Structures are given as structure tokens and as C-alpha cells.
Amino acid sequence: MLGGWLEFELANHCRAVHGLLLPEAVVRQQPIDPDRTARAVASIKPAKASLTELVRHHALAGMLIGGLERAYARFAHAETLAHQASLACALERYRLAHGQYPDSLDLLMPAWVKKLPADVITGSSVRSRRGSDGRFVAWSVGWDGQDNDGQGSERPDGPDWVWEPLLKRSQ
Numbered sequence: 110m111l112g113g114w115l116e117f118e119l120a121n122h123c124r125a126v127h128g129l130l131l132p133e134a135v136v137r138q139q140p141i142d143p144d145r146t147a148r149a150v151a152s153i154k155p156a157k158a159s160l161t162e163l164v165r166h167h168a169l170a171g172m173l174i175g176g177l178e179r180a181y182a183r184f185a186h187a188e189t190l191a192h193q194a195s196l197a198c199a200l201e202r203y204r205l206a207h208g209q210y211p212d213s214l215d216l217l218m219p220a221w222v223k224k225l226p227a228d229v230i231t232g233s234s235v236r237s238r239r240g241s242d243g244r245f246v247a248w249s250v251g252w253d254g255q256d257n258d259g260q261g262s263e264r265p266d267g268p269d270w271v272w273e274p275l276l277k278r279s280q
Contacts, residue, residue, distance in 0.1 A: 140227070140230055140231055141185045192249070194272075196214070197274070200245055210239060210244065214247075235247050235249055246273040248269040248272065249270045251266075251270050257269045
């Protein structure tokens, strides 16, 4: 009997992950929506453990599903870092060829990148600005979904996920 209960729990957990959360992981087809992810987790995770949840076979799924929201946030952050690394390489190659960074990221296409990476959260273009020192700062909105004008850090819990060159260059 315990084996059957566990099988139902695992089935509900798999149904929840595949039906509600897995579509969020298809980054190349759509942005990751933090609000939708939170709603999906809330729809699965019971507010409190109860006998009803145990009988309906949602107890184990509810306990396990909570960590998935953090996993999706880390996944989105890692994907953003990969996009920023690609952009940083293109910017540096442009700088080496032209002696300075471009005035706009659009100048990187098509010679240095086929297309500019999209913001993983919003699906729009990565945000950037060129500072007074000639360096580029590029950022993506963080897990809060708000554009804080590049105020944040490279950490997953920062308001924006920011990339900027480590070394100042005289341009």
C-alpha cells in the first residue's frame, strides 16, 4: 500500500513539473516568466500540510516543488550569463578591430554576432549603455522582472543581472 501511495505522489509530482513548470524552461522559444513560475509553484504547493493533501497524493509533490522556483531563477541567471559572455566576446573583438567599443550594440551585427541575445526574462533586447569611460555595461532584468537601469550585480539575487568589463580601458 505504501508503494502505491508513493507511486501516486511521484506521478503527481511529474505531472506538475511537466505540465506547469517545464514549459518555462524552454528559453530559446520564450522568456521565463517569474510570476507564472511562482503561480505554478503556488498551485501545486499546498498552503499547509493536511490529511486532504495526503489523500489526494499532493503532499510529496508540494514539498518537492518549492525548490524548483529557486532552480528556475538560477537557470535564468545562468542563461543570462551565457548571453552576456557571448556579447562580451563580440564587444572585445569589435574593440580589437576598431580600437574602441561601438556606439551601439547594433553595430556588432552581422560581423561579430548574428543577432543580439535576448533578455531571458522579458524576451526583449539586452539593455546596455556606454559609460563616460568608453566601456559598455550590459544588463538583463533580474528575477524581479523590473528594469532597474543596470543597478544590481552579477549575482542571481541582484535586482538586475549586470555585466561590465573588469578592467578599465582608456579609449
